[in-house]
Structure formats: C-alpha cells, structure tokens
Amino acid sequence: MVVLQVEPWNGATPSAPDDHDKTHEMFGFQDLASDYYQVIRQKARPSWCRFVWGIVILILMIFTGFMVYQLLADYFQYKSFVESHISWEKNLTLPAITICNTNPLNYTRLKEGLTNGNDTRLLREFENLMDEYVKSSSKPDGNLNISFEDFADFNSWEHEEGSLVLKFRPSLYHMLFGEYDYVFRGIGNFVDHTDWSKFSQMTELGVCFELNDDGSLKQSSGGMKGGLAVDLDANVDHYLFTTKSKGFVIFIRDQDETIMLNRGGYMVSPGSETFLKLTQNTHTRLGKPHGTCENIPSQFSKYNHHYETVRECTQRQRMEAMLDMCHCIPWYLAERLFTLNKTDVLDAYSERLQQDKRDGGRERRQTRDSPDIPPTDEVVQSTSTSAWATSEPIFKTHYSQLTCGFVEMYICDKKLDTAVMNGDITFEPCHEPCEYHEWNVEIASTLFPPSEEYFERFLKDQVYTIETPTYEFIRDNMARVHIYYDELKVMNKVQTKAYEPQNFIAEFGGTVDLFIGFSFFTVFQLIEISFAWCLAKLWQRRKNLNQIEDNSNNTKSANSANRSVV
Template sequence: FLGSLRLILSAFWLLALCTSLGLLLSWSSNRLLHWLSFPTYTRVHTEWAKELAFPAVTICNNNPIRLYKLTKSDLYFAGHWLGLLLANRTVRPIVLDLLQEDRQTWFKKLSDFKLFLPPRNFEGTNLEFMDRLSHQLDDMLLSCKYRGEPCGAHNFSSVFTRYGKCYMFNAAEEGKTLRTTMKGGTGNGLEIMLDIQQDEYLPVWGDSEDTAFEAGVRVQIHSQAEPPFVHELGFGVAPGFQTFVATQEQRLTYLPPPWGECEAKALGFFHVYSVTACRIDCETRYIVENCNCRMVHMPGDASYCTPEQYKDCAEPALAKLSAVENSNCMCRTPCNMTRYNKELSMVKIPSKTSARYLQKKFNKSEKYITDNILVLDVFFEALNYETIEQKKAYEVAGLLGDIGGQMGLFIGASILTILELFDYAYEVSLNSRPHLFLTRTFSGVHGSSCSSAAGIKGARKRKREIRAS
C-alpha cells in the first residue's frame, strides 16, 4: 500500500512539475514574442511657455514671371517655355485673345523677331532670369508689422521654390537671432499687406490652353530647419480678403527602427533631415543625373537649366518622378520635427470707409484694391506647444519582470533559485571529482613507497654479502 501511494504521489508531482514548466514556457514565449514585436504607444502632452520662437513664413506670388517685364531677348529664348510662343517662335493665338487691345499691340511688337539679332546663347542663368522677372517684395509689400512694430522688405530673405522667387520671414540666418513672441492672439504675430500685381500675370503658363486660374499668394508656415515646399504644403491667400492664421506649434518625436520608421541621418545637400529636404535632395539628384543641370530651387553646384532644358528635359523628368513610385524617393519621417497646425478664417476687405482711405494712400482705384490687395495675419493661438512622442511600450525590464513573475507563480522560483541550482550542481560535481583523484593518488603513492623500501633492503643485503666475502 505504501509503495503504491508513493508511486501515485511521485506521478502527481511529476505531472504538476511538467504542467508548471509547460505553462511557464508558454507564457514566457508569449511575452518574448510580444517584446520582439517592438510595440509602441503615443504620448500627447500640452506644455505652456513664457515665449515661443516664431515660425518661418514663406510667401510666393502665384505668378512666377511678370509679363510686362519681359524683353525681346527674354521672349526669344524663354517664350516657348513660358507658353507664350510656339516652337517656331510665333505667337500662340490664345495669348493675343487673352490680352487687352492696347497690350496686344505691345506684345505683337515684342514678338516680332524679323529684324532682331538674338544673342548667341541665353544671357545669364535661369536663376538671374527668374530673379529679375519675378514679383519684387519692395513692390508688393505695402505694410508690415510684427508684434505691433514696423517691419519691411529687409526683414525677409529671398528663397527660390517651384513658384520662382519667394520671400521668407524669420529665416535662420547666421548672426541673426530668431524672432520670438510672448503672447498669443491677433496683433502678437506677423501682419502684412500685399499687392499681388495681378495685371502683371502671365495669360497662360506652359502648354496649358487655360489661363492661370489662381490669383493671390501661396503661404507656408514651417520650421527654420525645414526648406519650404510651397507647391505641396502651402495654402492660398486670396486678394480682397484679410486672412487670419491661428497656429499652434507641435513637437514630434519618433523612434528609429525596429520600433519605428524614422530617419535622422543628414542628407548631402542639407544638414538637418526632414521629409521636404529628402524630397528636394532626391529630385535634385534625379534631374542632374538625367538632364545634366538643376532647376533654380534645387541646391548643389551643377549649372542651372536653360529655358530650353526646362521645357525639354527638367519639367518632364520631374513630372515623371512625381507620377510614378520611385524607391529612391521614399522619404521616412524624421525622428524629431516641428510642425505648425493652422486654423484659417477670413473677412472681406476693403470696407467702404477703408476703400476710400486706401485709394488716397496708394493712389489706386477701389476695383484695383479689391482685385490685388490682401492682408495676412499669422499668430499663435495660445502661448503653448503640443508634444507628441512615440515611446517604447515594452522594454527589456518589463520582459524580465513578467518572466520573473511567471517563474514565481508556476514553479515558485526566482533568479536566485536558479543560481542556487547551478551552484549546487557545480558543488556536487566538484565534490565527486576530488574523491576519485585522492583515491588514485593515495594508491600511487603507497605503491611507490613499498617499491622504494624493498629496493633499499635489497641494497643493504648485497652490501653485507660483499663485506663478508
């Protein structure tokens, strides 16, 4: 009976041990697989600040080239690219239809190349061409205030984008500190009044049979570390309206692989990584490789594309790059970035009273003011910023804690218990080996002693025999 009971108990404890070990391995492997999936969570937090750095504000006129600033040489070389002339340098019929009668006469005379002796090559570079013929801020900027204090065109920096020559307020420049603000709300940011000079707009653009539908400016609010990408990330501001832009700063932090997909490595043309910097870097390399030149908004030291190269190579190549998925232009999210949320609202201007005032001040008609004047007001909604952080949801410490808890639950063990088992096994093996060693050593020593004693006795006996003889 006792033997059967002992057998049953042994089987029970063996089953309990195997079950506990199985559950331990199952749950531990589950936790290990969860850790290997590199889970994350997002932490959103709003923080208040005594002052905030004002963002960079990039402004571009929707019209890249002023029609009535073109010279005969400009039209000869760039007319086909601008969509004003056909390939044989004759006027496109639609252009004359879109111009007023007095302007038609001027353009016919400008486009008459019968007695014109053109230069051998395109004069200057396309950068100089765009710089000279674009809308100048000195002409567009009618009024400028920052935090109620006057500002001017000298507070803006020139920057070239797909829209041509644009202007950036509060750019990061060596030797200059960034402008800050210590209050939120209207009047505590940038307020500018612009004349978009709509009478100078090109009647058509490129090969399109349509006119340029948009009149106004394109605006992007961005970090100083990020180059402008106005044609994709900008918003429109229309003439005849005052547009209020309430913004809030967001500071985003993402994790690198394997937890996330962010990138922090600087690019060849930019010191700080961003998605827009990556896009521009990729586009630049693609255009230089395929056309052996670069567009005016692209960095680097390659020569600028001529109007003919723009028309025949650069613009088609850039359109092809944007239309197809290109593995070389897969740009990851930066590990650290600053972006600005925006809320837009607008009111119609001018009022009847202000219309008379503006007519006298700028010597313009009310219709011209309605068609060309706009006011842009950019400010922080409140003096706070939002942090959005991607964090590791399960780290090594959590994994070890879970496995340790399951060891205690299922087998009543801990790290110390396992160490004690190893120590016990080591001591058992150590104690068994010296016993065998000592036994063999003792036997060897005893045997050698006996042999030595016998040898000595034999030597003495032989010595006595020699003396007796």
C-alpha cells in the same frame, strides 16, 4: 530555496583524491526553488498521488513556457506609445514663413527685355514652349512631347545672360503693400528693398519672400493682435500666361528648415483676408528598433546642426532624380547652395554628373557643351554686354555649365512628374528627425476688402504711397494675411518605450516565480551545482584513470616477478 543534504563542495577537492566517492551525497539535495518536485520523487507517497502531481507540474511547465513565449514576443516587437502634455509659455517664437507668388517670373519685363534687345525669335521660342506646356496639362498622361533640343537657342542664351527667373523675377519689395512691409504687434516693420537677398529664398516657384528666419518675432500675447499681418500684392498684370492660379503660397516652417519645392503650402487668393491660427507641436521620437526617426544632416539648410525634415527629404530625392533624368542641377538648388557657401555639396553633384557622362549613362541634353569642369571656386567674369544682365553669382561660375535654366526646369519637372505618375520612378520613404517642431494650422478666409465703402474709408489712402489704387485693383491683387497663436501653449509629444528592460525583467520574474518558483537566486544555484557536477565528474574520471594506471603497474610487477621465478 535549495536544500542540500551536504554542501556541494564538501569533500570534493583535489587535495583529497583518496576520499571515498561522495558524488551521491553531493547531489542528494532537495529540489530547486520549491517543494513541488519532491512529491513525485519521494517513494513514500502513493503512486496515484505522485501521478496527479506529475500532471499538475507538467501543466504548470507548459503554461509557464507559453506565457514566457508571449512575454518575449511582446518585448521584441519594440512597441512604443506617445505621451502628450501641454505647456503654457509667456511667449512663443513664431515660425519662419516663406511667401511665394504663384507666378514664377514677370512676363511683362521678359517681353520688354527681349523686344528691346531685338530678340523676338527667342521670345517666340519661349512662348511656344509655354503653349506646349499648357497643352500637356490637358492630356490624360500629362506627357510633354518636347525635348531640350527644341529650345537649344533659348537655353544657350539664358546661360549666357543668367537665370531667366532671377533676371525677370517679380519684385519682392513690390509684393508687399504700404509704407511698412508687415505689421507685428501693431508695429510696422520695414524691409529694405535694396537688400532683398536677406529676405529671399530660391524655390521651384521662383524667388520667394522669407520672414522670421532668425526667430526674432516672438508673440507674447494670445490672439490675432499679438501676431503679425502682411499685406500682399499679387501683381496679376505681370503674370506668365501659363500660371494656373493667381495668389500666393504660404509655407509655415521651422527656422532651420529649407523650402524649395511647391509642396505643403497654404494657398491665399487675392481679394481675401486670411487667418492662419497656429498651434505649435514639439516632437521627440525614438530611433530604431522602437521608432523610425533618423537624424540626417540637412544638405540645404544654412545651419549645420539642422537635421533633415520629411519635406527636405522629399526635396533631396526629387533633386537627385532630376540629376539622373535631366543631367543638370536645378537653378534654385544651385543658387541656394552657392549662396550658403555649400560648394562641397555642389561639387558632389557636379562629380555625379561628370561620372554619369563618363559611364555613358542616360541621354544628355544637347543644348550646349558640358565639358569636364574641375571642382574649384574660381569665379568667371561675365561676358554679357546686355544692359539688363544679371549679377547673380551662380551663373558667373563654372557651375553654370551644369545648372538647369528656367526652360530646362519646366521640361524636366514635367517629365519627372510624368515618370512618377507612371510608376517609372519611386522614392524611398522619408523618416522624421528625432526632435523637431511643427505647426497645426487652422485657416479661415473672408472677402477683402468686404465692400467699396470699407476700401474708401480704410484702404484707399493707406495701401499705396505713390499712387492711389482703385477698388477693382485691390480686389484683384491684394491679400491680407494674419499669422498668430490664439493661445500661448505648446503641445509636447514624446514617444517612449512601452517596454523598458526593467519592466520585462519584473514581468518575467513574476511569471516564472508564480508558477514554478524560479528566481535569479535559483539561476545562480543552478550554475553552482552544474559547475560542481562537472568538477565531480572530472575528479571521478581522474580517479578512474589513476586506478587503471595502478592496476596496470601491479600487473607489470606481477609479470616481472613471474619471469624471475622462471
């Protein structure tokens, strides 16, 4: 504590300017907050004693400064740690599931459609593209030595008729086996094949099956019997010959998350029974400066309140790179945005392409004319007279002129992968949202059906209602997938600050008080004393000025008197 010989304000007010100077009394106080400084200022102490105490005080000051520096350095590193705890639930919502066939289109229907329409030249042109694509896969650099101009006729035809993938898409309804499309808790759930758009998702892999997007499936008992099972038909006989692997890719995602690229899925092969055992994690992250989370509204989700995940961020950057490299909007992105009525995003992409054209940017594709199109929602009627013309909306609007078809996407995607591999294109690091769900997946697989006897007894008369399949057909095409929580628990992971402001204040105060007896009370005393000292100096200066003025007046009076006498 501060011990004053007199109060700082005592006798130091402007109302008493004639009082004698008490500045020395005002600051004749003992030393701040502790007594250690007195030992070196008291004349009565031996000089050697004051010298020793001076060394001790200097060491304490240096040590305190070092500790305060370390304390500040730790605090401004904005460290954090993750707290984890498990909560047990009565029921858990299963994740949304996207199931894609690795085959993007029905090659059998494609050949039949082009052959019946006397378009064998277009079929040869398409097959030449696919052959070149296969050859490029064996090259060390993976480069695709073809351009858009090589397939101008096919591209023009595709944009007149509609998306190749949508026109000759694999049937989602036929991708599912049996009388019921999937089984949840032992109850068959029927998907109406006449309204496939409710269960479809446009992705890089084509049109995929979308399940539990509304979060209606909730598991109330642990184990495989409490979850869902899906029997899938690969339809291998209709595969495009460039498809490298047969089977399915299964994406586990949040209900709000959109999947459009072939990234982060689980491969399921025909002839297998696969078990996906889930564990749900909820994450709560900190933003800057303690963390890197960032809430960016998703451009692709059907829900406006959804924030972009790392996977969606990767998708967005790849789409933007495609806009710059190929100067067109990927067909699945345009279809997705148009279906969700996100025409504002489509308009922004269209304006970006038009601006690039006006600025004389990158080389544009020469497959067709791309006039400047105003961003309106006017729908243009299809002029196609083909009996199998598509009725998909995106190719009946002005956006079709700026949308990449299937052939263009094959070329563009290959060139983009090559540019990324060569380091010509780099993507910015993506930040996770501040709150999100994810699922850890343990995957196990076994042969299915395990034997021909099992097929005869349990599958032969059950998986199909129209015709009976053979054992070989089932082994080549069928995959059974189980998705379930083994335990109804959630792992909550919360990122918290390692150093809260109150912790910093407490440690700072403890450090300086321990070594030099400093506290907030001392701070306020120093402020008061500093203000009093400044005020005392001001009063002293005014007093000196008044004295100078009085002396000047006295001198003038004396001079006047002397002149009068003379």
